[in-house]
Amino acid sequence: MEHEIDVVYLTPGDLKHLVVTCSCGTWHWHILKYDEAKDHFSAHIASLDRNRPSADAAEERVLLATCDWYGISYQRLIAGRGVARQADARHVAMYIIREHLHLSYNSIGSLFQREHSTAIHGVRKVKALLETNPVLREAVEEITKRAGITSI
Numbered sequence: 001m002e003h004e005i006d007v008v009y010l011t012p013g014d015l016k017h018l019v020v021t022c023s024c025g026t027w028h029w030h031i032l033k034y035d036e037a038k039d040h041f042s043a044h045i046a047s048l049d050r051n052r053p054s055a056d057a058a059e060e061r062v063l064l065a066t067c068d069w070y071g072i073s074y075q076r077l078i079a080g081r082g083v084a085r086q087a088d089a090r091h092v093a094m095y096i097i098r099e100h101l102h103l104s105y106n107s108i109g110s111l112f113q114r115e116h117s118t119a120i121h122g123v124r125k126v127k128a129l130l131e132t133n134p135v136l137r138e139a140v141e142e143i144t145k146r147a148g149i150t151s152i
Contacts, residue, residue, distance in 0.1 A: 068146065105117075
């Protein structure tokens, strides 16, 4: 029996939904831990990792720390649409990458599968909110710390 698997990027410790479609068209939902999914679907997961958007080590640490802080998957951070929490997390990651790693807006947009103007908007939004929002300031400081980024 053939299976088609639609998987978000998996990170250790996260719970993710794996949607398995049988050739007969029946949908089966499974929630598996990373290690379980890796055992069952290692070939497919390896192909996903090869297709994952590339990021330098420092950028990757920011992205993973942001996912951890906001409790969202890597895929939702990069390519998610329509959920405010995902957009907020993405804007924070864009801000940290711009302010601490000094990437261009074009590079940040590409990293998040967005236009450079979206990166500009996200960075400006976070920068403006940091002045008045202590919760956001804490998030930025903690994500930066978890990512091992020091101010330059």
